[in-house]
Amino acid sequence: MIQRAYDAILLDLDGTLVDDSGRVPAGTLAALRSASASGVRVVVATGRSELGAIEVLDQLDIGEVAVVYNGAGLYCPRQGRLIEERILSNGIVRRALDFAERDELLTIAMRGGAKFASPPRNEVEEAALRGLEGLTVVEGPLPAEHLIRLTFFDETDHLDLERRLREVVDTPAYFTSFPLSMLVVHKESKLSVVDLHPPCRGKGESLRVLQEHYGIPPERTVAVGDAMNDIPMLEDAGLAVAMEGSTPGVLAAADRVIGSNNSDAIGELVRELFG
Numbered sequence: 001m002i003q004r005a006y007d008a009i010l011l012d013l014d015g016t017l018v019d020d021s022g023r024v025p026a027g028t029l030a031a032l033r034s035a036s037a038s039g040v041r042v043v044v045a046t047g048r049s050e051l052g053a054i055e056v057l058d059q060l061d062i063g064e065v066a067v068v069y070n071g072a073g074l075y076c077p078r079q080g081r082l083i084e085e086r087i088l089s090n091g092i093v094r095r096a097l098d099f100a101e102r103d104e105l106l107t108i109a110m111r112g113g114a115k116f117a118s119p120p121r122n123e124v125e126e127a128a129l130r131g132l133e134g135l136t137v138v139e140g141p142l143p144a145e146h147l148i149r150l151t152f153f154d155e156t157d158h159l160d161l162e163r164r165l166r167e168v169v170d171t172p173a174y175f176t177s178f179p180l181s182m183l184v185v186h187k188e189s190k191l192s193v194v195d196l197h198p199p200c201r202g203k204g205e206s207l208r209v210l211q212e213h214y215g216i217p218p219e220r221t222v223a224v225g226d227a228m229n230d231i232p233m234l235e236d237a238g239l240a241v242a243m244e245g246s247t248p249g250v251l252a253a254a255d256r257v258i259g260s261n262n263s264d265a266i267g268e269l270v271r272e273l274f275g
Contacts (some may be wrong), residue, residue, distance in 0.1 A: 004274055008041035008216045010067075010206050010233055011266070012225035013048060013056055016243050019262045020184045024059050027264030035274040036062045041214050043067065045206040047176060047195070047229050049110055049149075050075040050082055051133035065213065069148050070176055070229055071205035072197040073112070082112045086198035088147045092169055096150050096196055097142060099168040106153040106191075108135070109142040116142050128153055128180060128191055150196040153180070158192035165194055172199045176229045204232030222273060224258075224266060226250055241269065 009032075011017045019025055024032075036042045042060070045067040046053050053068055057077045065083065066075045074084035093109075100107045100118075106125045109116045115135045120126040129135060154161050158177040166175065174197040180189040201208070206223075210216040223230070223237035226246040234240035234253045242254035243261055251257065259265030 004040075006220050006222050006238060006273055007039075008043060008210050008214065008221045009035070009270065009274075010043050010045045010203075010210075010221060010223040010237065012203075012227070012230050013044060013046040013053065014183060015226040015245075015261050016224055016230075017044070017261070017266060018056055022055070024056065025262070025264050025267065028267035028270070029059065031264075031267035031270040032060060033062065035270050036064070038274065040274050041210060041216060043206060043210065045071075045203045045223075045225075045230075045233055047203075049073075049115065049133070051113065051115070054133075065209065067203060067206040067209055069110070070174065070195065070197055071200045071202045071232075072148050072174070074205075074209060085112055085148055086200055088150065088173070088196070088198050089171075090145060092171060092173060092196070093144045093147055093150065095168050095170070096152075096165065097144060099165060100150075100152055103154070103164075107142060108132070108149075108151040109144070109147050110149040110151070111143065111146050112148065118142060124155075124189065124191060125153065128186065128189060131185060148197070152194045152196070153191045154194075155190055156192060158194060161192050162194045165196065169196065173197065174200050174202055176202070178227065178229075182227065202232040203230055204236050206233050207236045222269075224269070226261070239273075 047070045072086045076083045107118045162177040177194040180186045180191040207218045219238040221237045222239045223233040224241040226243040240254045242257045
């Protein structure tokens with residue numbers, strides 16, 4: 001019997017595991033279920049909240065824990081709840097919300113099971129909020145305690161917005177930022193996005209989860225992604241795989257590049273590596 005070189009695969013969602021319609025391609029789904037049945041740990045690692053990931057986890061129907069909120073949370077589909085969550089300090093939240101109010105930024109405050117948004121002021125901002133699971137628009141102050149993430153939208157460059165927010169927060173935290181148009185459902189948007197999380201290693205936390213929960217070391221893990229927030233897990237994994245059309249930083253971090261998220265490229269990879 002030939003021994004496999006890897007025991008787990010970490011999968012980003014948007015632009016990676018799911019196609020542009022939000023579904024897992026049929027060939028990939030079958031390959032992942034087969035690999036899981038043979039003992040391979042198939043773990044989702046996403047920037048989405050647990051509410052945003054549930055539909056895809058239901059499609060997979062594998063039951064493994066999922067790394068959510070870019071590493072700030074760990075969701076268990078079997079228990080239907082977060083089993084790990086990091087919380088932003090009250091000081092960080094206060095400074096960040098004051099910044100958002102001063103600069104008139106559309107803002108979302110997230111905690112386990114709920115999202116709260118400031119009122120959108122135009123059609124562009126309304127579109128940015130469309131389709132977000134569990135969202136409540138709040139007239140008045142946003143919740144400011146027990147938050148896992150704060151998300152800010154602006155029409156300025158995302159890196160500039162992140163820089164300004166870092167200067168205001170001025171304490172350890174984990175940031176991700178991107179043009180909203182990177183997401184297929186918002187490809188016409190002119191908004192930039194910055195996510196503010198508690199201190200963590202981003203999706204690099206997924207390697208810790210595999211080690212702690214399943215005893216699988218990083219060198220026996222495959223990681224697949226396409227965007228900058230995937231780099232922490234790609235850098236730590238035994239095999240780093242980039243999707244076709246990935247950002248330049250991801251391509252530079254990858255050991256190999258496969259096809260499009262709209263194909264069965266991941267399924268073919270899984271069959272090659274795990275049989």
